[in-house]
Amino acid sequence: MSVAVDRDQQFVAELRRIADDVAGRHAEQVDRDARFPFEAVDALREAGALSALVPAELGGGEISLAGVARGCLELGRRCAAAAMVFAMHQIQVATLARHLEAGSWFESYLGEVAGDQRLIASVTSEIGTGGDLGRSIAAVTPGEPGRLRFEKQAPTVSYGAHCDDLLTTVRRSEDAQPGDQVMVLSRGSETELEPAGTWDTIGMRGTCSPGFVVRAQFAPQQVLGFPFATVLSESLVPLSHVLWSFVWLGIATDAFERGRSFVRESARRRPGEPVPAGTRLSRVMSELTMFGAEAESALRDFLLWSEEPGRERLQTMSSVLRFNNLKLAASEQAPRICAEVLEVIGIAGYKNDSPFGVGRHLRDALSARLMVANERIHSTDAGLLMIAAKER
Amino acid sequence: MNDRLASEVRRVLREHARLAVDVDTLDDHADLFRAGMSSHASVNVMLALEDTFDIEFPDSMLKRSMFETVAGIAAAVGQLDAQAA
Numbered sequence: 063m064s065v066a067v068d069r070d071q072q073f074v075a076e077l078r079r080i081a082d083d084v085a086g087r088h089a090e091q092v093d094r095d096a097r098f099p100f101e102a103v104d105a106l107r108e109a110g111a112l113s114a115l116v117p118a119e120l121g122g123g124e125i126s127l128a129g130v131a132r133g134c135l136e137l138g139r140r141c142a143a144a145a146m147v148f149a150m151h152q153i154q155v156a157t158l159a160r161h162l163e164a165g166s167w168f169e170s171y172l173g174e175v176a177g178d179q180r181l182i183a184s185v186t187s188e189i190g191t192g193g194d195l196g197r198s199i200a201a202v203t204p205g206e207p208g209r210l211r212f213e214k215q216a217p218t219v220s221y222g223a224h225c226d227d228l229l230t231t232v233r234r235s236e237d238a239q240p241g242d243q244v245m246v247l248s249r250g251s252e253t254e255l256e257p258a259g260t261w262d263t264i265g266m267r268g269t270c271s272p273g274f275v276v277r278a279q280f281a282p283q284q285v286l287g288f289p290f291a292t293v294l295s296e297s298l299v300p301l302s303h304v305l306w307s308f309v310w311l312g313i314a315t316d317a318f319e320r321g322r323s324f325v326r327e328s329a330r331r332r333p334g335e336p337v338p339a340g341t342r343l344s345r346v347m348s349e350l351t352m353f354g355a356e357a358e359s360a361l362r363d364f365l366l367w368s369e370e371p372g373r374e375r376l377q378t379m380s381s382v383l384r385f386n387n388l389k390l391a392a393s394e395q396a397p398r399i400c401a402e403v404l405e406v407i408g409i410a411g412y413k414n415d416s417p418f419g420v421g422r423h424l425r426d427a428l429s430a431r432l433m434v435a436n437e438r439i440h441s442t443d444a445g446l447l448m449i450a451a452k453e454r
Numbered sequence: 455m456n457d458r459l460a461s462e463v464r465r466v467l468r469e470h471a472r473l474a475v476d477v478d479t480l481d482d483h484a485d486l487f488r489a490g491m492s493s494h495a496s497v498n499v500m501l502a503l504e505d506t507f508d509i510e511f512p513d514s515m516l517k518r519s520m521f522e523t524v525a526g527i528a529a530a531v532g533q534l535d536a537q538a539a
Contacts, residue, residue: 196493207466239474239490291487291518377517448505450516 073114077133081103086140088216089412092268093143093422096261098224099268102137102144103181111148113176115156120169120288121176127301131308131361138312139319142426145312147181149305154182154229157297158247158286167283170339171247182247183225185276193438197206197240201233202285211236211279212246219255222269226250231290243290265425289412296376299310300364302434303389309358310396310430314351314420317423318343318350321403324410324418339406346402355424360388379450386439395432400424460528466506467491467524470498482525487518496521503527509534 085102092099106112114130116122125133130152137145155175158168174180191197205211213230222228227249234242259273286293295389321343329337363384367375375381400423404411408419460482467477467486474490486535491499491511499521505508520530 241490241492242488295518366473374514374517377519380513394468442493445494448470449497449500449511450515 066126070126070132073111073123073125073129074132074346076109077106077111080111080135081136081144084135085144086158089141089268089422092141093265093308093426094267096263096267096270097257098221098270099141099144102141103147103224104119106148107179107181110176110179111415112151112179112181113155115152115159116443117159120173121208126451127304127365128361130156131136131305134305134308135312135315136380138309139316140312141249141268142313142423144264145309146266146269146306149309150184150220151182153229153305153379154317155183156301157245157293158229160297161286161288161293163287166287166372167198167281168286169248170347178226180226181221181224183228184232184314185214185219185222185228185274187217188231189217189338190293191240195231195299195434196243196291198231198233199240200230201236201238202244203236205279208281209279210246210282210285211277212223213275213277215258215273216276217259218261218271219274219276220269222255222274222276223257223270224271228253228276228278230278232284235445245290245293246278246280247284247286248280249377252277264303264428265422266357266429277326286300293376294366295382296373297427300376300381302359303385304357304361304364306430306433307360307374307388307392310392310427311354313358313423313427314350314353314396314399315421316451317403317427318346319347320411320418320420320423321406324407339404339408340419342402346399346406350399352391352398356388356391356395360385377430379446383443383446383450386443389434390436390439393433393436396430397424397427456532457527459532460524462506463503463524463527463531466499466502467527470502471495477524480524482528483523485522486524487522493518499527503531507531507535 109121113122114125118124134145134149137148141244158172162169187193188199190199200214202210202212206217212228227247227292230246231243232246234244254277256275257272258275260272261272325337325340325343325385400420403420407418410416411420413419414421464477471491472495480489515530521527533534
């Protein structure tokens with residue numbers, strides 16, 4: 063037990079170092095040029111962090127999900143794009159690790175993730191499905207002898223041009239219904255990404271997430287055997303909402319820290335005089351504390367419910383509501399905190415070249431409401447509320 | 455399984471599940487989601503079942519697997535009916 067705790071602590075300390083020394087140093091350029099955070103991802107590879115959630119017997123770090131969530135927060139404090147790339151990759155790895163069948167192709171694949179520190183991108187959204195992860199249009203079809211293939215029109219693929227492999231949702235077969243899905247892991251060498259659009263956005267610019275037409279040919283064993291609906295409810299959705307929230311918490315935490323530095327500096331200049339901005343900062347702090355508590359409690363619920371036999375509770379509608387509520391709250395709190403800090407700091411916070419600038423934080427945090435649009439989540443929740451109770 | 459129960463379940467599915475095929479072409483153990491029932495439609499099915507059988511599903515039963523087949527739904531409804539009796 064204490065060995066695992068030590069391992070977690072070392073991991074978080076290492077991620078903090080990478081965040082401070084590497085990701086933070088390049089964050090402004092990554093944002094300005096909308097380019098991939100190569101330096102941070104290379105440093106994460108070097109630290110073996112891309113296989114943090116792979117079991118030790120497959121060569122991975124066997125870090126706890128709580129440790130990885132803290133890592134997302136640490137990176138989020140310094141470079142939101144690097145943090146989001148890290149979080150998205152970990153969501154893919156954790157999903158594969160949680161639904162692993164002994165002796166399967168995916169077991170040896172996770173060994174490769176550990177050995178080669180392979181970066182996995184996900185291709186879930188699709189043009190024509192209205193953002194519903196539970197439906198696909200693209201389908202698995204026969205390919206060359208012994209091989210399968212698909213072609214999918216993806217409106218965004220985060221770091222698609224920079225990943226090693228891709229995890230894609232598609233219909234099981236040509237005659238399958240839209241909701242009858244599977245996940246396919248295709249290697250970069252088996253996948254063609256035809257660019258279809260640009261990524262010149264107001265924030266999260268370094269995630270480099272333009273659209274692509276994705277075409278892949280792969281072996282049948284690269285189709286994840288586990289029923290996708292179960293993967294979605296037990297892993298993909300709650301994991302995404304938990305790890306994304308920690309990234310957003312990191313962004314808000316650093317915005318608050320900048321506000322605090324600013325207020326301290328003002329106070330030092332005029333010792334003994336009241337600092338009105340301090341009162342406002344105190345309100346930001348209370349909101350940040352609630353945000354942190356919500357993220358922590360969702361993480362704890364997820365871990366607890368994952369330990370239950372059959373992970374029964376994660377399959378219930380109240381569990382869907384629970385993690386949707388985390389996402390809704392976190393994605394609204396993060397940009398609100400950044401905007402409030404901007405008012406605490408004033409013009410120095412509005413300047414991009416000031417040490418108190420929080421413009422990037424605000425722009426990055428605004429993406430939270432859109433990655434799985436909150437309107438869509440509210441509409442799902444409205445339906446579920448007709449029948450299920452909110453988790454108490 | 456109680457035949458009348460199963461046929462009532464099928465009636466509810468015909469009206470609310472929005473399946474891609476006629477529910478009577480599916481056997482009691484066919485996967486309704488694979489037959490085209492969406493998550494949204496499944497909520498309407500649950501509401502209609504509660505109304506039809508005058509029952510209320512507890513939260514622990516409100517999960518996809520419980521509503522995956524005609525047999526599964528009938529078993530869930532039967533269990534709640536028995537508890538009420």
